[in-house]
Each structure stands twice: as C-alpha cells, then as structure tokens.
Amino acid sequence: MLVSADPAPNSTIGTAPKQIKLLFNEALQDVGHTIALLDEKQNKIAIGKAMLDPKDQAKKTVIAEIPTALAAGNYRVDWKALSTDGHTVKGSFKFTLAEMVEMTLKFAFKAGKEPVACGKEIKNLGARRTTAQIMDARMYISNIRLIGPGGEVPFELVPDGKWQTDRVALLDFEDGSAMCKETGNADLRDVIIGKAPAGKYTGIVFDLGIPFELNHADVAVEAAPLNIQALWWNWQTGYKFVRIDLATNSAPPNDKWFIHLGSTGCGMMEKGHSSDPHGMANKPPEKPCNNPNIVTVRLNRFDPNKDQIVADLAGLLTNVNIAQSTPKPAGCMSGVDDPDCRRLIPNFGLSLAKGQCVNGCRGQRFFRVEAAAKP
Amino acid sequence: MFAGAPSACGALEAHHEGSSHTRACVIASRFLTGGVINALEPLARAVLYVALMIMVGLPIGMAGVVLPVFRRHDVAAQTALKFARRGLLVACLATMVGATAFFVAQVAPLELEFSSVAEWAEFVQRALLGQMWIARLALGLVALVIVKFGANPAAWLAGCALAGLATQATLTRTSHSAAMGEGWLPVAADFAHLFAGALWGGGLIALLIAVGGAQREDIETTRALIGRFAPFGIAGVALAAGTGIALSSVHVADAETLQASDYGRLILIKVVLVVGAVALAALHRFVILRRMRSQLDVRRFRRALLVESILVLGIFAGAALLASTSPPHHVVTHQMPDGSTHMMLMTDPVFQRALQIAALAILAAGAIACALEWRTRLRSQTR
Numbered sequence: 001m002l003v004s005a006d007p008a009p010n011s012t013i014g015t016a017p018k019q020i021k022l023l024f025n026e027a028l029q030d031v032g033h034t035i036a037l038l039d040e041k042q043n044k045i046a047i048g049k050a051m052l053d054p055k056d057q058a059k060k061t062v063i064a065e066i067p068t069a070l071a072a073g074n075y076r077v078d079w080k081a082l083s084t085d086g087h088t089v090k091g092s093f094k095f096t097l098a099e100m101v102e103m104t105l106k107f108a109f110k111a112g113k114e115p116v117a118c119g120k121e122i123k124n125l126g127a128r129r130t131t132a133q134i135m136d137a138r139m140y141i142s143n144i145r146l147i148g149p150g151g152e153v154p155f156e157l158v159p160d161g162k163w164q165t166d167r168v169a170l171l172d173f174e175d176g177s178a179m180c181k182e183t184g185n186a187d188l189r190d191v192i193i194g195k196a197p198a199g200k201y202t203g204i205v206f207d208l209g210i211p212f213e214l215n216h217a218d219v220a221v222e223a224a225p226l227n228i229q230a231l232w233w234n235w236q237t238g239y240k241f242v243r244i245d246l247a248t249n250s251a252p253p254n255d256k257w258f259i260h261l262g263s264t265g266c267g268m269m270e271k272g273h274s275s276d277p278h279g280m281a282n283k284p285p286e287k288p289c290n291n292p293n294i295v296t297v298r299l300n301r302f303d304p305n306k307d308q309i310v311a312d313l314a315g316l317l318t319n320v321n322i323a324q325s326t327p328k329p330a331g332c333m334s335g336v337d338d339p340d341c342r343r344l345i346p347n348f349g350l351s352l353a354k355g356q357c358v359n360g361c362r363g364q365r366f367f368r369v370e371a372a373a374k375p
Numbered sequence: 376m377f378a379g380a381p382s383a384c385g386a387l388e389a390h391h392e393g394s395s396h397t398r399a400c401v402i403a404s405r406f407l408t409g410g411v412i413n414a415l416e417p418l419a420r421a422v423l424y425v426a427l428m429i430m431v432g433l434p435i436g437m438a439g440v441v442l443p444v445f446r447r448h449d450v451a452a453q454t455a456l457k458f459a460r461r462g463l464l465v466a467c468l469a470t471m472v473g474a475t476a477f478f479v480a481q482v483a484p485l486e487l488e489f490s491s492v493a494e495w496a497e498f499v500q501r502a503l504l505g506q507m508w509i510a511r512l513a514l515g516l517v518a519l520v521i522v523k524f525g526a527n528p529a530a531w532l533a534g535c536a537l538a539g540l541a542t543q544a545t546l547t548r549t550s551h552s553a554a555m556g557e558g559w560l561p562v563a564a565d566f567a568h569l570f571a572g573a574l575w576g577g578g579l580i581a582l583l584i585a586v587g588g589a590q591r592e593d594i595e596t597t598r599a600l601i602g603r604f605a606p607f608g609i610a611g612v613a614l615a616a617g618t619g620i621a622l623s624s625v626h627v628a629d630a631e632t633l634q635a636s637d638y639g640r641l642i643l644i645k646v647v648l649v650v651g652a653v654a655l656a657a658l659h660r661f662v663i664l665r666r667m668r669s670q671l672d673v674r675r676f677r678r679a680l681l682v683e684s685i686l687v688l689g690i691f692a693g694a695a696l697l698a699s700t701s702p703p704h705h706v707v708t709h710q711m712p713d714g715s716t717h718m719m720l721m722t723d724p725v726f727q728r729a730l731q732i733a734a735l736a737i738l739a740a741g742a743i744a745c746a747l748e749w750r751t752r753l754r755s756q757t758r
Contacts, residue, residue, distance in 0.1 A: 003706050003718065023716055025706045026554035029503045032485050058556050060718075080485060084554035086477075086504045087701060088484035288717060 001025045002091055003060075005077070009093030012153040014100040014195055016070040019063050020047070020077055024089065027059045028052060032082030035064040040074045050079070059084075072099045098197035100156065105144070105192040105204070106308035106372050109137055109173035116313055119178030125246075125314060127343075128323040132257070135245035136183045137173035138231060139311070140210050143296075144169075146196050146304065147203030155204075157194045162224045164192065168210055170225035171311070179247050183230045196304075204302045204309070208261070208348070208366070209241035209294035215263060216284035235284050236267040241293065244313065246331070250323045257322040257340075258331035261348065264355060265290025265336070291355025293334055295348045297367045298360065308372035315365035320344050416480035420695035422473035423511075423546070424572070428691060429466035430518060430539030431570065432577010432611075433459055433584075434532035439607060440578060441585040442528075444599045456528050458584045463535050467519035470542060474511035478504060507545045514542045543569045551626060551702050557720070561625045568618040572694070575611030576687040578604055583684060586677055597673050601664045602755070606748040612653055613741020617734045619645070624730035626702035629723035636703040645693040652686040655679060 006021040007013050020035050035050040048065035055061075062081055075097065080090040108115065111122045116134055123131050144155035157164045164170070169192040176184040209215075210226075215238035219229055231240045242261040248254065267285035299309065320343045325331050332341035336352060345352040349361030437459050445452045481504050489495040499505030518538035525531025544566060547553060552561035582604050586597050623633075623642055633639035663676050705721040 001701065001704065001706070003708055004716070023708070025704050025718060026551075027556045031498055031501045032482075032487065032504075034485075034487075056716075060556070061716075082485060082502065082504070084503060084549060085551050085698075086481040086507075086549045087699075088481070089701075090484070288719070 001089065002079075002081075005093065007077075007095040010095065010151075012096045012098050012150075012197055014098055014154060014156045014197065016097055017066055019065045020079075021053065022062045022079055022081065024060050024062070024081060024083070027084040028062060029082045029084055030059075032080075032088075033062045034078075034080045035062065036078040037064075037066065038076045038078065042076075045070070045075075050081075070097050072097050098153065100195035101198045102158070102193065102195050103155070103304050105155070105194070105304055107171050107190045107192070108308050108310045108370075109171075109190070110310050110312055111314040112312065116173065118174050118176070118180035118184065122313065126317040126320045126322040128321050130248050130250065130321075130323045132246040132248040132322060133179055134174060134313075135179045135247050135256075136230070137180075137244050138228075139171050139208060139242040139244075140168055140225075140231070140239060141171060141192060141206050141208060142168045142211055142214075143205075143207040144192065144194065145205045146201040147205065147300070147302075148197075148199050148201050152205060153197050153199075155194045155196045155206075157192065160193070163189045164194075165223060165226065167214060168226060170228075170231075173311075183243075183245065201304055202302065203298070203300040204304070205296065205298045207294050207296055209263075209292070210239050211294075212263070212288055212292065215239055216266070233262060238263050238266065238289075241295075244316075246322060248322055253330070254324050256330040257325050258329060258333065259316070259344065260329075260331070260333045261293055261295075261345075262334050263289040263292050263294070264334050289355070291334070291336060293345075293348075293350060293355040295350060295364060295366075296357050296361045297349075297364060298362070299367060299369050302369045306371060307369050310368050310370050311366055312368055315368065316344070316347050318347055318365050320347065415476060415483075417692075417695045417699040419473050419476035419480050420698055421692050422469055423477055423542075424569075424691045424695055425576075425688065426466040426469035426473055427539050427543050427546070427569070428573040428576040429462055429580060430470065430577075431536050431543065431573035432575070433462055433466070433580050434536040434539075434577075435574060436578035436581025436604070436607065437584075438529065438532050440600060440603045441581050444596060444603050445585070448593075448596045448599060450593070450596055452528075455584050459581070460522060460531070462580065462584070463522045463531075464519060466539075467515050467522060467535070470515035470518070470539075471512050474508055474515065474542075477511075478508035503549060507549055510545050511542050514538045514545075539573070540570065543573070550698065552622065555625070555702075555704065555720075557625065561622065564618045564621050564625075567614055568622060571611045571614035571618060572687075572691065573611075575608055575615060576684070576691065578607045578611060579680065579684045579687060583677075583680055586673065586680065594667055594669070594673055597676065598664060598667055601659060601676075602752055605660055606745045606752070608656055609741055609744045609748060612649070612656070613737055613744070616649060617738035617741065619649075620730050620737065621734040624727045624734070626704070627726075628703065628705045628721060629726045632703050632705075638697065638700045638702050641693060641697045641700060645690060645697065648686055648690045648693060652683055652690065655683045655686065659683070 001024060002022055003025050004023045007017050020037065022035070030052060033050040035047065037045045037047050039045055046067070048067065050062050050064045052059055053061035053063045073096070074094060076092060076094050078092045080088055082088055110116055111125060114122065116122055116137065118134055121131055121133050123129070125132050144157070145152040146155050157166050157169055159166050170189060172187060172189040174180040174184040175188050176186045214226065216235050217226060218235065219227055219232040226239070231243055232238070233240065240260045240262045242259060244259040246257040248257055266289035302309070326339045329338070332338055332344045334345070335341060341352055346363065347365045349357055349364030351358045437455070441455055442452055445455065487498065489498065499509065518535045521534035521538070522531045525534060546569060547562055547566040550562065550565045552565040555561070582600055585600050627633050627639050627642065633642065659676065659679060663672065663679060666672060667676065707719045707721055708716050
C-alpha cells in the first residue's frame with residue numbers, strides 16, 4: 001500500500017521536483033518497480049529508472065530521478081512496485097506544478113480589539129478579568145496552505161536567513177522594551193512572506209508549531225529563526241511553539257503567568273523530568289512525541305490581499321484564571337498534568353490528554369481574521 | 376523481442392490481426408494479466424501449501440505414528456510406505472509446478488519487458504520472488520530425488536520432511552509478516568503456522584494411508600493409530616490456531632476491520648472451517664474410538680477421516696486466499712529528524728491484547744491436552 005508520495009497525490013507545488021519518491025507500508029524487493037511521469041498530453045517524460053531509495057534501510061521507498069526541470073502544468077505519475085511478499089501494487093496520481101507569485105501574510109497581536117505591545121497594560125484578561133502586560137510574545141508558524149476554488153495550495157516560505165526558513169516562520173510581537181527586556185530583543189515581525197500559485201483565495205490553513213522532523217534539533221547550530229535559545233527547551237522536547245510570558249498585577253507568587261506551548265511526551269527524559277536519569281537530554285527522541293501539541297488553524301473568509309490574521313490573547317485566555325497559578329511552573333508549560341493547562345490547552349483547539357487537534361482544532365480561540373489596516 | 380505478454384501481443388495484433396496466433400496470444404495475455412491472474416495466485420499457493428503439507432506432515436506422520444504402531448502390531452509396512460512414497464513424489468512434483476505457477480502469477484502483473492534472456496535472468500536473480508522460485512524448484516527436485524532413490528525409509532522420509540521445511544521457510548520469507556518488517560516474531564509465527572498445518576494435515580493423510588490403503592479393517596491397529604496420532608493432531612491444531620490468532624493480532628487492526636475487510640472475513644471463514652475440523656477430530660477421539668467394535672466402525676471412521684481431511688484441504692485453500700490478499704494495515708507516518716519516515720501501525724490495543732491472550736491460552740491448552748494424551752497412551756502401553 002502506498003503510504004505517501006513526494007510530490008503528494010493531487011497536490012499543487014511551486015518548485016519543480018527533482019525526484020519522485022514513493023513510500024510504502026511494506027518492504028519491497030530489490031527490482032521490479034516502475035515509475036512513469038506523463039504530461040498533460042499523456043506524453044511520457046524521460047525520468048530515471050525506479051529504484052529502492054538507498055537511504056531507506058527498511059526498503060520501503062522507491063525513487064526515480066527527474067533529470068530535467070519540469071515546466072508548469074499538470075502531471076500524472078503511474079507507478080508499480082513489487083512487495084517482498086510478491087504482490088504487485090500499482091496506482092496512479094496527479095500533481096500540478098504551478099507558477100508562483102510572491103505574497104505577504106499579515107499578522108497582528110491583540111487582546112480583543114486592542115493591540116498588545118511590551119509596556120502596555122492589558123485589562124480584563126481571563127476568567128478573573130486580570131490586568132497584565134507581556135514579557136515575551138513569539139510563535140512559530142509552519143505548513144501554510146491557502147484555500148482556493150480548487151482546494152488547498154501550498155504557500156511556500158521565502159527563506160530570509162532571519163525570520164523564515166523554507167519550512168518555518170517566526171512571528172515576534174515583543175520589542176525588548178519594558179518588561180520584555182529580560183528575554184526579548186528589539187526586532188519585531190508581523191508578516192510572513194512566501195509564494196503561492198496566482199489566484200483568488202478565500203481561506204488559509206497553517207500549523208502553529210514546528211514539524212516533528214525539525215523540532216528536535218540543536219538550537220546552537222540551527223539556522224535562524226530556529227536558533228533562539230529562549231524558544232527552546234531541549235533536544236528531547238524541542239522548541240516552544242508559542243511563548244507568551246505575562247506579568248500580572250497579582251501579588252507574588254502569582255505575578256507571572258507563562259504560556260509555553262510545545263510537544264511533550266517525546267522520550268525517556270521526561271519520565272524522570274529534569275533529572276534526566278537516562279541521559280537523553282542531548283539526543284533527539286527515537287519515536288514521535290505522545291503529545292505533539294501542534295495546532296492546525298483553519299480560517300475561512302480570509303483574503304491575503306485584504307485581511308490580516310489576529311492572534312487574540314483575550315480569546316486564548318477565555319475562562320483561564322491567570323490571577324493565580326499553581327507553582328512550578330507558573331502558568332502552562334504544556335504538561336498533561338499541569339492544572340494551569342486544563343483550561344488553556346482546549347482554547348488552542350487541542351486535547352490536553354493527547355495533545356492533538358480535537359475536531360480539526362476548530363474550537364481554537366486564538367486566531368481570527370479581520371480586515372487589515374490600510375497602509 | 377523477449378517481452379511480457381501484453382506488449383508482445385499488442386505488436387502481434389498490429390501485424391497479424393485476427394490470426395489464430397494472435398488470438399492465442401491475446402488469450403494468454405488475458406490469462407496472465409486479466410481476471411484469471413487473480414485466481415492463479417491463490418490457486419498456485421494452494422497447490423504449494425498442500426504439497427508442502429504432504430512433504431512435511433506425511434513423513435512425520437509415517438515416522439511418528441504409522442510405522443511405530445505397525446511395528447508393535449506386527450503389521451507389514453511395505454504397502455503403507457509404497458503409498459507414502461507415491462504421495463511424496465506427487466507432492467514434490469506439485470511443489471515445483473506450484474512454485475512455477477506462483478512465480479508466473481506474481482511476475483505477470485508487473486508487465487515487465489525484457490530485451491533479452493540475460494535481462495530476464497538478471498531479474499530472476501535479483502528479485503526475491505525469483506530467488507525463492509529457484510530455491511523452491513531446487514528443494515522440490517532434491518526431495519524428489521531423495522524420495523525416488525532413497526533405500527532406507529527413515530532417510531527418505533527425513534530428507535523429504537527437511538526439504539519441505541526449507542521450502543516452507545521460503546514461503547515465510549515472502550510472507551506478509553516478513554514484508555511488514557515488524558521484527559522476527561511475526562515471521563517465526565508464520566513459519567510455525569505453516570509447520571503446524573502440515574503436522575495436522577500431513578498426519579491425517581498418513582492416518583488415511585494406514586487405515587485405508589494399508590491396514591484395512593483391523594480394529595486394534597486402527598485404535599492404536601488413532602491413539603498415537605492424537606497428541607500429534609492436538610499439537611498441530613493448537614499450534615496452528617494459536618499462531619493463527621497471534622498473526623491476526625499483527626495484521627488486523629481491530630474488531631471492525633475483522634468484519635469489514637476481505638482479509639478479516641477470510642480469517643473468519645478459516646476459523647469456522649478449523650472449528651468444524653476440530654469438532655470432527657474430537658468426535659474421532661472421544662466417540663468413534665471408544666465405540667469401535669466392528670469392521671463396520673472402522674469403515675465409518677475411514678469415511679469420517681476423509682471428511683476431516685477434506686475440511687483441512689478447505690482450510691489450506693482459505694489460507695492460500697488469505698495470503699494472496701493484502702492485510703488491512705492502518706499506517707500513520709511521521710517524518711523523523713534524520714529525514715527518515717517513522718511508520719506506526721494503528722491498532723486497537725484492547726483487541727490486540729484479547730487476541731494475544733486467546734493465542735497464549737490456546738497454546739497452553741494444547742500443550743496440556745498433548746501431555747494428557749501422552750500420559751494416557753503411556754499408561755495403556757504399561758497395562
């Protein structure tokens with residue numbers, strides 16, 4: 001059975017693929033596989049011979065190189081593979097290579113209608129209408145797709161060496177002033193720049209978080225924006241997808257409330273918490289995290305040319321009591337057994353117990369769409 | 376051009392439209408790639424399974440049940456050995472024919488085109504299914520020579536059983552369990568499942584040869600044969616059922632899949648056939664054996680044994696269909712930091728645990744029943 005393919009079946013891509021890669025659920029024989037690539041007129045395009053991917057020791061991946069750059073258009077892949085059990089599996093799928101145009105997605109950080117910034121008091125936050133101000137406000141966004149008449153198309157990030165790689169973008173709403181001085185910096189970032197097929201779009205889907213394969217890296221050697229120590233826990237747990245630190249007007253020890261969303265249950269280290277009895281802190285996990293805590297946000301009625309996406313702190317803190325926090329840690333650090341997470345995590349649209357979207361994360365209260373302010 | 380049937384036929388059709396040569400080729404092409412090919416694989420598998428059941432189980436049944444009983448009751452074994460030898464020769468030939476049909480059935484859907492015999496030979500050499508085909512042919516031939524020309528019955532029975540076991544191992548190498556790459560345990564269970572089926576089915580055939588062809592209507596010998604076969608039969612059935620259930624826990628995700636998928640439904644059909652055969656075996660052991668007083672009873676037993684053997688053949692046909700059907704695996708993938716893809720089989724842990732416990736319970740019950748049968752047999756011998 002074909003598990004996945006690159007290019008993905010029925011996908012629209014912006015960059016000409018250099019190879020076709022098919023992943024199966026069973027081990028394959030050394031020979032007997034075929035991959036054919038056809039253009040819109042059903043003409044066969046010359047590609048390399050289908051062969052097992054030498055990088056996949058499990059022998060479950062077949063690849064075929066595409067030696068020439070493909071032109072924009074619709075393509076079909078016909079494939080056959082010979083499984084170890086002797087069965088031939090075959091199939092066919094289409095993908096579209098589109099011409100891409102540059103676009104800018106605008107974001108804003110607000111509490112209700114009020115913009116949020118360092119040094120500015122925010123009133124009526126959470127269940128107890130607490131007054132607070134931010135000490136940090138940053139988040140990672142990935143896997144962005146725009147919704148058009150034909151379905152979802154990819155929004156390919158343009159790497160800039162600072163705010164975006166080709167897979168992950170950072171939004172930064174703190175400017176290092178006032179109480180943001182401790183962990184923040186002067187730069188601000190409220191846009192994501194990328195490319196998408198030219199067309200009219202009516203919605204957007206993106207992940208608040210970092211894909212698993214990129215989440216467990218060494219922050220000391222990673223390229224920006226994945227090199228920020230303040231947004232990283234350790235190799236096992238990975239990055240803080242969202243970091244919003246609040247200073248409240250409550251008396252100590254309830255004067256701080258942190259929102260750190262990230263994956264948990266990622267390996268042996270967490271069994272012993274910070275004591276790391278297995279010495280795993282400096283290794284990536286060996287299997288996917290139990291609680292990925294990646295929020296898939298789907299916003300309909302979004303026009304990238306006219307609208308902006310608002311990260312609404314007031315919405316996120318709906319019914320959350322930030323006037324008090326159970327000590328160690330103050331606020332929610334994504335722990336399954338952290339009482340402060342009980343009301344917060346569902347506002348991301350996630351299940352606290354499983355760390356996965358409930359009903360496609362449709363219940364999330366953090367992001368909404370509003371008309372962008374005219375420049 | 377040395378080509379796969381469809382393209383070769385296409386070329387022929389273009390040049391010789393309507394000729395008998397073309398028609399024959401088209402028929403062959405349809406046979407190799409159309410609907411018939413779907414039936415060819417389970418058919419070839421069934422031939423292989425039954426042939427291997429005989430190659431492995433019949434020698435064990437002869438050496439472990441029939442010959443010792445005949446020796447004790449002073450019954451001449453030549454006739455039984457003659458039948459057994461013929462049966463084994465047919466099984467060895469059937470193994471080679473089945474292996475070749477199996478290879479054709481598996482290669483044809485690939486619709487590969489070879490420009491030369493050397494290219495085809497390279498494919499056979501490099502593809503696992505080609506390697507296994509050659510191995511099965513070689514093992515079948517070795518067994519055939521041993522059985523045909525072996526002078527000492529113990530030697531040719533053992534040689535044939537060993538060649539059969541090795542051939543069963545080649546089937547395990549190309550099984551669903553091996554392809555899914557989930558470690559050695561499912562592969563070992565698969566091999567044990569094949570062996571257990573052979574122990575049971577082949578033992579029944581040995582019994583049929585003994586009470587049918589060779590030892591007609593001798594009540595005491597027949598009773599002794601049934602008594603001696605009982606622990607073998609129980610061991611075979613328990614091991615087959617236990618490993619079968621354990622394999623179901625690997626390949627079937629949950630109870631819903633068991634009912635909703637072709638694979639699951641074939642398992643349920645197999646279970647019904649096994650229950651029927653086991654009920655019949657229990658009838659032999661606990662009713663017919665105790666009531667066996669006359670030659671008429673021996674004839675009745677022979678008929679019942681024939682029915683049980685036919686049921687076992689049905690089980691093997693079900694197994695062949697099952698192995699030719701893709702298991703309904705539910706897979707979830709994750710990209711890993713090193714660029715590889717981590718695959719997880721999604722299963723219902725309660726369902727899995729229930730099946731695993733059932734498998735262990737059946738294996739344990741089989742071991743206990745086996746031990747009790749041996750004890751009963753030993754006591755009766757002492758008396």
